[in-house]
Amino acid sequence: MSKKLHNYFLCLVFFLSPLTKEIYAQLVIGNPSLGFTQICTDATYNAQKPFEVTFTFTPETALSPSNQFIVELSAANGFFGTTPTVLATSNPGEITTSPGKISFSIPTNTAGENYKIRIKSTAPGNTSANSASFAAYYKIQDSPFTINNFVSTATYCPGASYILNIDNPGTGTNDSPLKYPSLTFNWFKEPGTTPIATGNSLTVTQPGVYYAETNYGSCTSYSYSNRVTVSESSSGNTTTISSSQGNPFCSNDGTTTLSTVSGNSYQWYKDSKAISGATNQTYTATQAGQYSVAVNFGGCTATAAINLQSYQFSSSIDVSETNFINADETLPVTVTTNALNPEYKWFLNETLIPDATTASYEATEPGNYKVEITQTSTCVLAQELTFRIISSIDPNAEKIPNLVSPNNDGFNDTWIIPQEYTSGTDTEIVLMNATGEIVLKTNNYQNNWPETSTNFKNVNPVYYYIITTKDQKTKKGSITLVK
Missing domain, CATH: 2.60.40.10 (Immunoglobulins)
Known part of the structure; x- marks a missing residue:
């Protein structure tokens, strides 16, 4: 190149x-x-x-x-x-x-x-x-949270103020936004939609309904608090009590928590008597009754009362406690109840009777009966009713006296039965009063009942006997006591 x-x-x-x-x-x-x-x-x-x-x-x-x-x-x-x-x-x-x-x-x-x-x-x-x-x-936290310990009311004295705070950690499943230091908050007074303050707390000097919301600007926020109604009080004014389980409450679900407004000190009462040690903002009640609380706000006091009731229902049956039927007879029994959506179970001698699940049952044999009624809606509760069936008087019992006059006149003062059923024969003697209560049960009867003079609460009371021999033969009947 x-x-x-x-x-x-x-x-x-x-x-x-x-x-x-x-x-x-x-x-x-x-x-x-x-x-x-x-x-x-x-x-x-x-x-x-x-x-x-x-x-x-x-x-x-x-x-x-x-x-x-x-x-x-x-x-x-x-x-x-x-x-x-x-x-x-x-x-x-x-x-x-x-x-x-x-x-x-x-x-x-x-x-x-x-x-x-x-x-x-x-x-x-x-x-x-x-x-x-x-x-x-x-939105690092975007779920509801609580303020004021989830108590929906608060009170301040005239000329004073009340501080609403965001709870941390709060109660129940509350996800407190205070766990996230980068978050800021807006406070609102209903019905307004413009924030009245920012910060973790709000000092209230006017009555109204207040709540807080996490500040996510123009984005929709699902991180907001419960509403709290704040009012001004003076001595003698009344406030409110709320029950966590509502009123009436279901005692089967345990206790219910009674809450009142925030104050400086508290004293709870039941049926007008101070409850020892009940000096917190809440009280755990286990029983129904008339409850009240005195709230001291540090310059004025307010009282509140609630007639706390528990769910209950009533039931009855249309037969007597003790009933008698012949061998070929039946006894229809019907339950009447105001239980909600009731369920029924019938028992004979503590054994469940299959398929007996309605309010009515037709009994066909002697024994101890029970019906269990269960309320299945709102509050699950159960109740039992009992009755007894005894076979009617044995027609073959003519040898056995059915009248006794225990008046100490030396004649027919005790129940004298044939010797084949008395002491030494291993025969069981059972005597019951009109309500089915056993007053005598022995395998060694000595023709000595009643052993003492009887106080007649009713005119000529009636007793019932069942005699069961060693070979399991039975006789049944009644005894009338006369003066």
Whole structure:
């Protein structure tokens, strides 16, 4: 190669080198296009990288094979500063045609109304203009919580105030937002929709209904508290008592918690008598009754009362406690009850009678009967009713006296039965009164009943006997005592 041609080639190389750099430097990235108007997300949704930004760039030939596009997020005020938050970065050479699209999540501390996004490239290096402003909130806690220990009322003295606090950890399943220091809160007084204060507590100086809500800006918040009705009191005023199980309450479900408004000190009463040690804002009641409480607010007092009742029902049957039937007879029995959705079980001698599940039953044999009534709605309660059936008087018992006159006149003072049933024959003698109560049971009867003079509560009381011999033969009948 001649020296002249060599010099020409060198000049051409030096001329093209800066031109090539100029071609890479001419990449233009358009304004980011957002696939959303605001971001309101939580841990579950955010993990899916659900948000997208689209951007154009030109010329496509300006991109180096190693180029990466970076999605940057501004501060909540819209300024990027020197170290903006990187939301996502494409792989080298991943995006080569326009428009490009990148999915991303947001940091857990995101909370504000004026965020912006921009796109940067690495090879060649360039930065887009800023996107439009948008609200973005990562809802780290988005469930209801409690204030005022979940007590729905509060009272303050005239000229004083009352402080409502967000509970931490609260009661029951309360997920207190105070566990998340980055959260802020708005307080509201109904019916207004504009916040009246911010912070973890609210000092109330006017009666009204108040509640708190976690501040998620223009995003819908499901992190809100119960409502508390705050009133002004003076000595002698009355307040309220609430029962956790309602009134009436179901004693089968255990106790019920009685609550009153917050004050400086408390004294609970049952049936007008002070309950020892019951000096808290709540009282656990196990019984129905008339309860009251005196609340001291540090300058005035108020009282409240509740007639606490428990669920109960009544039932009855249409037969006597003791009944008599002949061998070929039956005894229809019907239960009347005001139990809700009652269920019935009938028993004979403590054995469940199969298929006897209605309010009526027709008894066919002697024995001890029981019907169990269960209320199955609102409050599960059970009740038992009993009755007894004895076979009628044995027609073959003519040898056995049915009259006794225990008046100490020496004649027919005791029940004298044939010797074949008395002492030494191992015969069982059972005597019962009209209610079925056993007054004598012996295998060694000595013709000596009654052994003492009888106090006649009724005119000519009637007793019933069952005589069972050693070979299990029985005789049954009645005995009338006469004066």
